[in-house]
Amino acid sequence: MDRYDLALIGFGGVNRALAELIDERGAALTSELGFELRVVAITDLRLGSLMQADGIDLSAVLALEPGANFAPFAGGDPEPRNEYVIRNTTADIVVEATFTNPVDGEPAISHVRWALESGKHVTTTNKGPVALAGAELRALAADHGVRFEHEGAVLSGTPILRLAERMFSGLRIRGVQGILNGTSNYVLGRMEAGLSLPDAVAEAQELGYAEADPTADLEGSDVQLKVVILANEVLGADLTTADVSRRGLSTVSAAEIAEAQRQGRRWKLIGDAHRNDDGSVTASVAPVALPLDHPLAGVSGATNAVAFDTDLLGTVAVSGPGAGRVETAYALLSDVIAIHAGRGALIGAATDV
Ligand SMILES: NC(=O)c1ccc[n+]([C@@H]2O[C@H](COP(=O)([O-])OP(=O)(O)OC[C@H]3O[C@@H](n4cnc5c(N)ncnc54)[C@H](O)[C@@H]3O)[C@@H](O)[C@H]2O)c1
């Protein structure tokens, strides 16, 4: 029976949800998926670090009181010690789910680099490494015979990256456009219901949708990262965030939201990347007042949706959760499944002799 030992870097909403999934459904997952999952290391800014090669008691760490840390545990330390843990853990897969830094992607890029350099697979939901160092990290993974998986970086657990990569072969994709941020879409809907912006944002934070700094959600830098990922991984471009124009929700007033409703329109924060006739790719993030009959106008809450413009199929639209702790934890699990599916050619899968 195959087994994958995981090191969780960052123990917030998403990685806690993954730990809960393993703790509560581990046996069922093993019989359904054909491999066992264990967590052998955890680091977090607030909790410090914990390394236990025989497997961490997840119920115990999930039950920690607010303000407690890993120091009392065998193999525990009050400091995160990320580099030491990543380079020395017995884990097969490092799960990077720390804050997305839209400016330079650090320290997550370093976390991923250290993991790949030490021969460990990586799965991440952190947009920074994928958008700002994706090509370098994919090459580093290949050099070390391991995988760099990141389905959850765009549309959370809704598998649009794998869909485009595996199911669109033979198609020429001319563009991709969509609602790519759950928090802002949730907030717009709640403001249409009459809530103030601060109250709507507070709800999104409580629900675990928002970035550590929700400005990233509202002002479009989160979508900008995702547009870069889609442009580079789906359209084959080589964009950076500097290539993507960005306008956020602060350019739309509550009065304009109400006026749009009266006119039968809905404001949506839209990310777009499309190929021009000369082969170049243009990309943008901007609020748009869509007519109610537009396919994206009806997308509500933290749901996201992406429309792929293809040559042979016309428009192919995919909709699903764009945020959520459990939904995003599933993206991480889907990455482990992908690693397992490709294990024949890879190092890193622990198997019984
Ligand atoms: N929540 C979602 O719906 C969702 C969906 C898709 C992607 N993501 C991305 O996944 C990542 C995690 O999201 P989350 O909702 O769990 O965030 P979160 O803020 O709940 O948790 C992040 C955790 O990382 C820890 N952390 C931050 N910097 C660290 C460091 N240098 N070393 C160790 N720990 C560190 C924090 O203490 C925190 O506990 C983010 O990059 C986010 O953008 C989140």
Ligand SMILES: N[C@@H](CCO)C(=O)O
């Ligand atoms: N804060 C992000 C999480 C998913 O990337 C959002 O709301 O879409």
